[in-house]
Amino acid sequence: MSKYKMRITNWGNYPAVHAEICFPETVNALRTEVLRQERLIARGNGKCYGDAALGTCMLSTLKLNKLLDFDRVNGIVHCESGILLAELLEHIVPAGWFFHVTPGIKNITVGGAIASDVHGKNHPEKGCFSNWLLSFELMRADGEILCCSKTENASLFWQTCGGMGWTGIILSAKFQLMPVSGMYMQQRTVRAENLDAVFEAFQTVENWPYAAAWIDCLAKEQRSGRGVVYFARHLETERNPTVPLAYPFAKVRNIPFFAPSGLLNRFTIRAHNYLLFNKAATGEQQIDVDRYFYPLDRMRNWNRLYGRRGFIQYQFCLPEENSLHGIRELLKIIRHSPDLPFLSVLKRHGDPAPEAVHSFPIRGYSLALDFPRTATVFSLVEKLDALVWGLGGKIYLTKDACSSAKMGRIDPTGFGEAKFHSLLKERLLKN
Ligand SMILES: Cc1cc2nc3c(=O)[nH]c(=O)nc-3n(C[C@H](O)[C@H](O)[C@H](O)COP(=O)(O)OP(=O)(O)OC[C@H]3O[C@@H](n4cnc5c(N)ncnc54)[C@H](O)[C@@H]3O)c2cc1C
Missing domain, CATH: 3.30.43 (Uridine Diphospho-n-acetylenolpyruvylglucosamine Reductase; domain 2)
Structure with missing residues (x-):
C-alpha cells in the first residue's frame, strides 16, 4: 500500500x-x-x-475505484466508493442512464457524494444523493463491515449520509440511476433586474426541473441582487436503444500556475459581473449535459485563480419565508465589506427527507459565495453567520473552513466514532 x-x-x-x-x-x-x-x-x-x-x-x-456491477436494464450501479462520477459516466451513459442527483462537479467520488449527501440543481424534485442510494457497506472503527440501507442498520445509514466521514469508511455503494434518451438539455435563460425578479423567476417558471442563478453581489440600490437564472430540462429525443449514447466529454483547459493574489479585486469582479449579466444569451438554447452540469470542470485547477492564499466558499441555506429578505440583508453586509465574492450561485430547495438529519438543504434557498482568503474575510464570515443563524438558516459543512460549530446544525459530540x-x-x- x-x-x-x-x-x-x-x-x-x-x-x-x-x-x-x-x-x-x-x-x-x-x-x-x-x-x-x-x-x-x-x-x-x-x-x-x-x-x-x-x-x-x-x-x-482513490484506489478502491472498481465498478462492481451495472444492471443496464434497471439502471442500478454497484461500485467501490473511490470511483469518480466522471468514471461512472463512461459506463452508464452508453446504456442510456444518468444520475438522478449530481453536484456541479463530476470529479468527486461516490463516497464523497454520500458523506456530504450532495444535491444538484433539481433538489425540489429529486432531493439529495441519499434519495437514490439503495445501500452501502461501511467499515467501523473495529474493522467490522456493516451493510446499511433504509431498512437494514437504517439509523447508521442516515447518520452516514451527510455525516462527513465520522461514522466510518464507506467501502462500496449501490444506487439507482435515471433513464435518459440523449445528451442534450433544453436551457432557458432569464435575465432578472434585481433580487425580487430573480425570486419571481424561480417561483413562477414551471416544468423546468433544473434551476440555478448567478447573482451580482455588487449591484446597488434598485439593481441589488440582479442576476441570471438558468432553467433546464433533459431534451427528449427518439433513441435507438441498440446505438450507445456518447458522453460529450469536453476538452479541458488548465490553469498552470497560482495567479498573483489580488487578481480578483473590486475592479476585476465588477468587470466580470458586468459581462456575465449583459452578455447572457437569454431565451432558449440547447446545450450538452457536460456544459450544463459541469461547466467548472472544463477548467482544471481553476482554484489557482485565487492565488496561493486560497479562498473560502460560504454556502448557506435559509428557510423559504426568510430567504428573500435574508439574502437582501446579506448582500448589504457584503457590499459594505472589503471582501467581495467572485462566484455566487443561488438554488432553490424543497423539503428534505425527514430521516436525512445531516443533509444540508432545507426548504428555501441556498447561496454559495467564493471569497478570496484575506485577513478580513473571517470577520465578514462572523457577521454572515450571525445573520444566517438569526434567520433559522445553516451552512454547508462540506464547504466550510471557518464558521462556528452551531452553523452546521450538527452536534459533533453526538454521533460518529472517536477514531x-x-x-x-x-x-x-x-x-
Ligand atoms: C466546483 C465544485 C462544485 C461543487 N458543486 C456542488 C454542488 O452543486 N452540490 C453539492 O452538494 N456539492 C458540491 N460540491 C462539493 C462536493 O460535491 C462535495 O464536497 C463532495 O463531498 C466532494 O467529494 P470528494 O470525493 O472530493 O470527497 P472529499 O472532498 O475527499 O471528502 C468530502 C467528505 O466526504 C468524506 N468521505 C469521502 N470519502 C469517504 C468514504 N469513502 N467514506 C466515508 N467518508 C468519506 C470525507 O471525510 C469528507 O468529510 C462542489 C465542489 C466543487 C469543487
Missing part, C-alpha cells in the same frame, strides 16, 4: 496540513490501517472546499 507524508489541501487551498496519507488497494489493507491508526479520516478526491477531508492521518479511497476524526470535527468540537 502506498503511503506518503505530504502537504495536502482541499479545493479551497485553505487550510493546509502536512500529514500522512495512505492509498489502500484492497479492503484488507484498508482494515489494517483502520485498526492501526488511533485517528483517521476518509478522503475521496478532496473536492470539499474547507477542512472536512483533512486530518493528521488520511485514508484515500474517524477530521480537522473539521476538531474545529467544531472546540468552538
Whole structure:
C-alpha cells in the first residue's frame, strides 16, 4: 500500500496540513490501517472546499475505484466508493442512464457524494444523493463491515449520509440511476433586474426541473441582487436503444500556475459581473449535459485563480419565508465589506427527507459565495453567520473552513466514532 507524508489541501487551498496519507488497494489493507491508526479520516478526491477531508492521518479511497456491477436494464450501479462520477459516466451513459442527483462537479467520488449527501440543481424534485442510494457497506472503527440501507442498520445509514466521514469508511455503494434518451438539455435563460425578479423567476417558471442563478453581489440600490437564472430540462429525443449514447466529454483547459493574489479585486469582479449579466444569451438554447452540469470542470485547477492564499466558499441555506429578505440583508453586509465574492450561485430547495438529519438543504434557498482568503474575510464570515443563524438558516459543512460549530446544525459530540476524526470535527468540537 502506498503511503506518503505530504502537504495536502482541499479545493479551497485553505487550510493546509502536512500529514500522512495512505492509498489502500484492497479492503484488507484498508482494515489494517483502520485498526492501526488511533485517528483517521476518509478522503475521496478532496473536492470539499474547507477542512472536512483533512486530518493528521488520511485514508484515500482513490484506489478502491472498481465498478462492481451495472444492471443496464434497471439502471442500478454497484461500485467501490473511490470511483469518480466522471468514471461512472463512461459506463452508464452508453446504456442510456444518468444520475438522478449530481453536484456541479463530476470529479468527486461516490463516497464523497454520500458523506456530504450532495444535491444538484433539481433538489425540489429529486432531493439529495441519499434519495437514490439503495445501500452501502461501511467499515467501523473495529474493522467490522456493516451493510446499511433504509431498512437494514437504517439509523447508521442516515447518520452516514451527510455525516462527513465520522461514522466510518464507506467501502462500496449501490444506487439507482435515471433513464435518459440523449445528451442534450433544453436551457432557458432569464435575465432578472434585481433580487425580487430573480425570486419571481424561480417561483413562477414551471416544468423546468433544473434551476440555478448567478447573482451580482455588487449591484446597488434598485439593481441589488440582479442576476441570471438558468432553467433546464433533459431534451427528449427518439433513441435507438441498440446505438450507445456518447458522453460529450469536453476538452479541458488548465490553469498552470497560482495567479498573483489580488487578481480578483473590486475592479476585476465588477468587470466580470458586468459581462456575465449583459452578455447572457437569454431565451432558449440547447446545450450538452457536460456544459450544463459541469461547466467548472472544463477548467482544471481553476482554484489557482485565487492565488496561493486560497479562498473560502460560504454556502448557506435559509428557510423559504426568510430567504428573500435574508439574502437582501446579506448582500448589504457584503457590499459594505472589503471582501467581495467572485462566484455566487443561488438554488432553490424543497423539503428534505425527514430521516436525512445531516443533509444540508432545507426548504428555501441556498447561496454559495467564493471569497478570496484575506485577513478580513473571517470577520465578514462572523457577521454572515450571525445573520444566517438569526434567520433559522445553516451552512454547508462540506464547504466550510471557518464558521462556528452551531452553523452546521450538527452536534459533533453526538454521533460518529472517536477514531474517524477530521480537522473539521476538531474545529467544531472546540468552538
Ligand atoms: C466546483 C465544485 C462544485 C461543487 N458543486 C456542488 C454542488 O452543486 N452540490 C453539492 O452538494 N456539492 C458540491 N460540491 C462539493 C462536493 O460535491 C462535495 O464536497 C463532495 O463531498 C466532494 O467529494 P470528494 O470525493 O472530493 O470527497 P472529499 O472532498 O475527499 O471528502 C468530502 C467528505 O466526504 C468524506 N468521505 C469521502 N470519502 C469517504 C468514504 N469513502 N467514506 C466515508 N467518508 C468519506 C470525507 O471525510 C469528507 O468529510 C462542489 C465542489 C466543487 C469543487
